[in-house]
Amino acid sequence: MSDRSGRSGNRFARGRSAGRLRCAALPVVLSMLCSISYGELTMRVLPNGIRLIVKRNPSNRILAMQCYFRAGSYYERNEENGITHLLCETLLKGTQKRTALEIAETMEAIGGEIDASASEDFVVVSTISTVEDLDTALDVLSDVIVRPTFPPEELEKEREAVLAAIRQQEDHSFSFAYKQFRALLYEGHPYAMPVIGTTATVQAIAREQIVALHREQFAADNMLAVVVGDVQPDMMARKIARAFADMPLHHAEKIHVSKQFRPRYRTRTFTREVEQAFIVLGFVTDRARSDDYVPLKVACSVLGTGASVSSRLFVRLRDRLGLAYAVGCQLRGSWDKSHFYAYIGTSPETVETARDKLLAEIRLLAAEPVPRDELERAKNHLIGQFRIAHQRNSAQAEFLGTYEMLGLEARFDEVYCDLIKQVTAEQVQAVAARYFTAPTIVILRPPPASPRTASR
Numbered sequence: 001m002s003d004r005s006g007r008s009g010n011r012f013a014r015g016r017s018a019g020r021l022r023c024a025a026l027p028v029v030l031s032m033l034c035s036i037s038y039g040e041l042t043m044r045v046l047p048n049g050i051r052l053i054v055k056r057n058p059s060n061r062i063l064a065m066q067c068y069f070r071a072g073s074y075y076e077r078n079e080e081n082g083i084t085h086l087l088c089e090t091l092l093k094g095t096q097k098r099t100a101l102e103i104a105e106t107m108e109a110i111g112g113e114i115d116a117s118a119s120e121d122f123v124v125v126s127t128i129s130t131v132e133d134l135d136t137a138l139d140v141l142s143d144v145i146v147r148p149t150f151p152p153e154e155l156e157k158e159r160e161a162v163l164a165a166i167r168q169q170e171d172h173s174f175s176f177a178y179k180q181f182r183a184l185l186y187e188g189h190p191y192a193m194p195v196i197g198t199t200a201t202v203q204a205i206a207r208e209q210i211v212a213l214h215r216e217q218f219a220a221d222n223m224l225a226v227v228v229g230d231v232q233p234d235m236m237a238r239k240i241a242r243a244f245a246d247m248p249l250h251h252a253e254k255i256h257v258s259k260q261f262r263p264r265y266r267t268r269t270f271t272r273e274v275e276q277a278f279i280v281l282g283f284v285t286d287r288a289r290s291d292d293y294v295p296l297k298v299a300c301s302v303l304g305t306g307a308s309v310s311s312r313l314f315v316r317l318r319d320r321l322g323l324a325y326a327v328g329c330q331l332r333g334s335w336d337k338s339h340f341y342a343y344i345g346t347s348p349e350t351v352e353t354a355r356d357k358l359l360a361e362i363r364l365l366a367a368e369p370v371p372r373d374e375l376e377r378a379k380n381h382l383i384g385q386f387r388i389a390h391q392r393n394s395a396q397a398e399f400l401g402t403y404e405m406l407g408l409e410a411r412f413d414e415v416y417c418d419l420i421k422q423v424t425a426e427q428v429q430a431v432a433a434r435y436f437t438a439p440t441i442v443i444l445r446p447p448p449a450s451p452r453t454a455s456r
Contacts, residue, residue, distance in 0.1 A: 041400070041410055042233035046241045049221035049249060053400055053410050054233040057393055063134055063229035064394040065141055066126040068401045071217040073195045074120045074336065080209060082197015086155075086162055087210050088116040088123060093154035096147040100154060103140060110136050114144070120191055121335040122405040123217075128394050131230050134239070142243035145218060155207055162202050169196070173278045173444055174326075174343065176270075181280040181442040184268055185339060189259040219250040224404055228397040261337060263438035270444050276325065277351045277445040281359060282341030285435045288333030289407035292434070294419045295427040300331045300340060301378035302370055302428065303362065308381055312361055317344065323354045329362075335406055340435065348445050359439060365432035369425035383417045 042054045072084050092114060093100040107114050112129035114137075125145055129137035169175040179194055186192035197205075223244070227236050261284040286292050297305075304311035304327065311328075318324040329342035342362060346354040370378070390396050396413075403412045 041414070043410065044233075044237060046220075046237060048241065048244065048247065049223075050240065050244060050247075051224045052237055052240055053224070053226045053404065054231065054236050055226075055228045055396060055400060056231065056233065057228055057396070058230045060393070061131045061230060062393045063129050063131045063137065063231065064126065064227070064392075064397040065129075065137065066124050066226045066394075066397045066401050067141065067145060068224040068226065068405050069123045069125075069217055070121075070222050070405070071123045071213070072119050072121050073193050073197075074190045076190070076193065078193065079201060080205060081193045081201040082162070082195070083201075083205050083209060083213055084118040084123060085196050086158060086202060086205055087150075087213055088118045088125075089158040089162060090150050090155050090210065091116045091125065091148050091214075092144055093158065094149045094151045095143045096149060098140070098143060100151075103144065106136065106140055112137050114140060116144070118195055120195060124398075124401060126394070126397070134231070138239060138243050142247075146244065146247050148214065150207055150210055150214075152207055155210070159202060159205075162196060163199060166196055166199055166202070173274055173276070173345070174280075176272075177278045177280045177343070177442050177444045178341070180268065180270060180444075181282065181341065181440065182339075184266055184442060185282060185284060185440040186259075186337075189261075189337070191334065191336065191339075215248075216250060218247075220244060220247040221249050223247070224401060226397045226401040226404075226410075228393040228400070259337075265438045265441075267439075267441040267443070270442070271447040272444060274444060274446050276345055277348045277354075277443065278343065278345050279351065279355050279358065279441065279443050280341055280343045281355070281362075281439045281441040282339055283435050283437070283439060285331070285338045285340055285431075287336055287407065288338055292431045293331075293333060293338070293408070294416075295423050295431045296331050296338075296340065296435070297382060298375070298379055298420060298423045299365055299428045299432055300329050301382045302365065302374065303342065304328045305330060305382075308378075310377060310381075313342065313344075313358070316361060317354070317357055321357065323350055323357060327358075333406055333408075351443060351445055355441065355443065359441075362432075362436050362439075366429060366436055369429050372425070375423075375425050375428070379420050379423065382420050386416060386420075 040055050040057075042056075044052050046052055073081065076083055092103055095103070098106065103114065107127070110129055110133040112127060112133060114125075114127045116123070116125045125141065127137045127141045169179065182194075183192045225240050227240075263283070285296055301308070302312060304313035308314060313324075313327045313329065317327050323346050324344045326345035327343065329340065331340050332338055342358055344354050344358050390399065399413050400410045404410045
């Protein structure tokens with residue numbers, strides 16, 4: 001997992017391989033567009049180096065445009081943790097030709113939306129509008145991306161808002177426990193740092209640092225544009241190229257790290273004034289673009305992703321044993337090492353029992369194959385969730401952009417359901433045996449009652 005080069009979407013610039021047509025490497029000065037079509041998807045590299053994905057959807061007049069950049073907490077220095085998130089919070093607060101109010105009023109006038117957010121692995125700036133208002137939405141989108149001013153007074157307002165959000169996370173049982181779990185699970189790796197940053201780092205970030213980060217990372221050769229709506233790919237390519245014509249090229253260097261995760265049991269308990277206890281436990285898995293990703297998704301569905309009431313964790317720990325007021329699990333796919341985690345909210349008196357039962361259910365996946373009917377139910381649940389989530393154009397764009405940025409490639413969106421259907425019980429058992437070995441466990445519980453309190 002030493003690859004931290006920030007490579008993404010290299011499929012746009014490779015030769016013919018594995019029986020699929022790919023574009024040859026393109027210089028920035030290329031005067032022609034190189035285009036590849038996979039079903040509904042058209043992918044190309046624009047003359048200035050921007051990678052573009054267009055999915056035509058003639059079923060409605062909603063247009064989703066999303067611009068992704070290889071930046072995020074994964075690429076931050078420890079002392080600047082949270083800088084990417086703070087940049088995104090300030091990005092829409094003024095440009096060289098619009099104030100924050102004018103940005104908001106322009107989008108409101110067309111009934112549209114604009115947003116910017118950061119994750120561990122990438123930044124996304126997005127708009128939603130009608131097809132008829134494409135030009136206005138694109139003008140605002142390119143304006144905030146290329147020409148933000150980061151007004152000092154707006155930066156301070158957003159800094160205070162971020163600090164308030166950090167304090168709020170501390171008061172939420174799941175947020176606090178999950179944050180501590182990630183810090184322990186990824187100890188020594190950038191994924192241990194929270195995307196939002198810490199109180200100390202956010203307070204120390206200067207405006208000049210944000211301006212420098214924007215200058216380095218918001219460059220044409222570091223940008224992926226995804227468009228979903230009733231538009232022609234050729235027309236969108238011309239409009240995107242024109243809107244971002246003066247965007248700089250930097251070929252930004254990405255930091256490289258190397259961190260080996262050797263499975264070993266680790267646990268940490270935190271006591272706070274909470275009414276109920278909360279447990280988060282999990283394991284580091286492989287990067288999202290590994291062959292194990294889809295079988296792990298199915299394994300997670302068997303256990304209880306999406307709060308399925310027929311899943312093992314819900315039925316066995318909540319319904320039968322009455323151990324949980326909340327229970328479930330997730331697989332978080334990442335550019336580098338992903339992770340699986342399960343959680344359970346329980347009473348302070350049943351913490352140890354809940355922890356042991358939760359871990360036993362996870363380990364059972366490696367001990368015996370999942371029965372066929374249960375496996376099919378879990379796979380159908382995943383496919384149903386996936387299809388429902390694709391109802392909105394903005395969600396379709398998000399899936400395409402996320403898959404591309406995680407190295408799965410946008411075309412993964414078209415084959416995901418078929419890959420889920422092909423997963424066998426043996427594959428689920430194999431990935432569970434490979435990854436679900438020595439857990440990292442974080443427990444949040446109230447302090448022990450004093451003898452006087454206990455006697456009341």
